[in-house]
Amino acid sequence: MEKKSAARRIGIADVALMAGVSHATVSRVMNGSFTVDPAIAARVRSAAETLKYQPNPLGRSLALGKTETIGILVPDLANPMFQAVLRGLSIAAAQDGYRVLIADSSETSTEENILAAEARRRGDGVVLCAPRMSDAELNQLAPALQPMVLINRTASGDTPSLSVDYARGIQDLAEHLAGLGHRRLVFLSGPETSASNQLRLRGLRRFTRSHPDVELTILPCGVSFAAGQEAAAGVLATKASGVMAFNDLVAMGLLSGLHEHGAQVPGDISVTGFDDIPFAAYTSPPLTTAAVPLNELGEDAWHQLRELLRTPSPVTRNTVYRTRIQARGSTGPAPGYVEAGPSAEDPTTPIPATS
Structure with a gap:
């Protein structure tokens, strides 16, 4: 039996033949050119619709000199x-017809150079979100990645950045705990290569200078649920009554570990996170944390990158977002603490503040 041949792909030549125009005219219409007579353009689009013609993405990218794709x-x-x-x-970019390619370095800073360069080669621009590479590496790599936007980092030159005031955020959490009578605190530190961790440490140094009566212990930890869970024994050994975790995942793991050790939260020890990820409100007890405008960071990163892609000489902006304390059930008065009067409200600040 004779095999049926595969259905032939409808091409630009078929549309040109039906519309009675040249291949070049079809190409200009499909690429959104405004130089084609409106009546002719309508005829071409009608023919394309009738034939169910789909432009070849690779050919279109070559013709336009862009992929309409970005990397993160x-x-x-x-x-x-x-x-x-x-x-x-992704949502913001899709509204402008762009798609997003994702690269995950798995907390391996040595892989970031390779992945960032590959993401840039495959797209029209790139967003680096909290890269772990050193400042020297970032500044050396930045010229080859343009157009580029940074999240939670800054680089020399004209690269726009969006960052969170982690120093102020961790100070606010420490103030929240101090206001509840906690005088022995622990910070579960994140990766040494994390710029945001360094900012947190800077904020805690400011806090301890202004609160000499508070004892602060810093314990190396990590970024994961497992890291927080494993840290529980070390936290309890410090006899601290208040803990600040590097992020919400670490705090959630710590809640689990403390429960396994029979510690009551917040009766015996109070716990705070950072970021206010969606699950933070549903832990047991619900997690007190410093809320970061995460979706807004992503949206604004696209808007910054879009400006770089569209404007020959864009205005470089560095935006800093302030966090706000989201007080929930994982924090309470230190054991034996009796408030002298009405408790002060948790520090809150508007989001964002632009510098």
Whole structure:
């Protein structure tokens, strides 16, 4: 039996023949050119619709000199914080006809150079979200990645950036705990290569200078649920009554570990996170945290990158977002603490503040 040949793909020549125009005219119409007579353009679009013609993406990219794709590099896509940023970026980019390619470095800074360069080669621009590479590496790589937008980092030159005031955010959490009578605190530190972790440490140094009566212990930890869970024994050994975790995932793991050790939260020890990921409100007890405008970070990253793609000489903007304390059930008065009067309201600040 003779095999049926595969259905032939409808091409630009078929549309040109039906519309009675040249191949070049069809190409200009399909690429959105405004130089074609409106009546002819309508005839071409009608023919394309009748034939169910779909432009070849590769050919269209070559003709336009762009892919209508951008890349984003994140250190850990398993972290809901980065998922929220990605969601904001993807939705905003899609509204302008762009798609997003994702690269995950798995918290391996040595892989970031390769992945960032590959993401840039495959798209029209790139967003680096909280890269772990050193400042020297970032500044050396930045010229080759333009157009580029940074999230939670800054680079020399004219690269726009969007960052969170982590120093102020962790100070606000420490103030929240101090206001509840906690005088022994622990900070579960994130990766040494994390710029946001360094900012948190800077904020805590400011806090301890202004609160000499508060004892602060810093314990190396990590970024994951498992890291927080494993840290529980070390936290309890410090006899601290208040803990600030690097992020919400670490705080959630710590809640689990403290429960396994029989510690009551917040009766014996109070716990705070950072980021306010969607799950933070549904832990047991619900997690007190510093809320970051994650979706907005992603949206604004696209708007900045879009300006770079469309404008020959864009205005470079560096935007800093302030966090706000979301007080929930995981924090309470220190054991034996009796408030002298009405408790001060948790520090809150508008989001964002632009510098």
